[in-house]
Amino acid sequence: MRSRLLSLPVLVLLAVGLVGCGGSSDSSSSASSTQSSTTGTTQSAASGDVDQTITLQPKGNQMKFKQTEFTVAPGQTIKLVFENTATSPSMQHNVLVINSTKDEVFRRVGEAGMSAGSANDYVPEDDAIIAHTPIAPPGETVSVTFTVPEQAGDYGYLCTFPGHWATMQGTMHVKKSAA
Template sequence: MKNTLTLALALLALVATTGCGPKDSSSSGTTAAAPAPQSGPRTIEITAGDDMKYSVTAIEAKPGEEITVILTNKGTQPKEVMGHNWILLKAGVDAAAFDAAAVQAGATKDYFPADKADQVLQHIPLMGPRKSGQVTFKVPTEPGEYTFLCSFPAHFQVGMKGTLTVK
C-alpha cells in the first residue's frame, strides 16, 4: 500500500510539472501566440534622418482608432539645415500647395503656415537632431487616404511624405 501511494504521488508530480521547463527555441512547427490586447492608443514610431526620409510611409488605421505617432529625428545636422516635422493633412488637401505655403511661412514659423491650419488634422512641430515629438489623436471616422509630410524646404519634393489609410 505504501509503495502504491508513493508511485501515485510520483506520477502526479510528474504530470503536474510536465511542460513547466524552458521552451526549446529550436523547435519548429509551433505557432506564435496572439499579442496581448493593449490598453491605450496604438503607437506608430517614425524616424527621420539626414537622408530626408521617413522610416514609415504607410499607416493603416480603423475609423476613429486612437493612435500615437512618435517622430524621432535621428539625424546629426542642425535644425536650421535639416529639421523634420510631421503634418497630417485633411482628406482632399493639395499637399504640394500646402508645402509651398509652408516654405513661404519660413523658418521663423517652423515652416508651418498658420493661414492653412484649417487644412491640418494633427502635427508634430519641427525638431532638430536627436529630438523626438509625439501626438496622440483619434483618426478620422471617414474612411479614406490622408497625406502626411515634412514641410522643411525640399523634403516633400524628395519624397518625405506618406499616407494614413483609414479603412
C-alpha cells in the same frame, strides 16, 4: 566674366540654404533627445487615452521618411511620434497629417510651410491639416496626439521644413480593421 555672373546666383542660393538649414546653436536643445513635446492640433483627442502609438523616423540623412505608410482605425486616438534619428544639422523635420493624398494638396501645404516660417514650425494655416508635430532637430523626438478621422480612406503626411515636402511624404491608411 559670364561664368562669374552665373555662379553668383548659385552662391547666393547656397548661402541661403546653409543659413535656413542650420541647426540651433543652443546646445541644451540637442541634449534632451528623449524629451517629447506635444502640440495643438486642428482635431484634438477627447481624452488622455491613446489607442495606438505610431513612430516615424527619417531615412538616414535623406529628405525621406523611413516609414512611408501606416494603418489606423477610424476614430482612434493615436499618438504620432517622430524620432529624428538624422545626424546632419540640416535634417530638421516635422510631420503634418493632411486630409488628402493629392499632389496639389501636398504642394500647397508644403510650399506654404516656408511662408509660415520657423516661428510656426513651418506649419501653415490650411484646412487640409489634421494634425502636426513641431520641428524636431536631429537627435530629438516630438509627438502629437489626435483623433483619426471617422471616414475610411487614405490621408497623406509630409514634412514642411523648406524643401522637404516634395520627397518626404507618406500615407496614413484609415481602415475599419487596422493592424
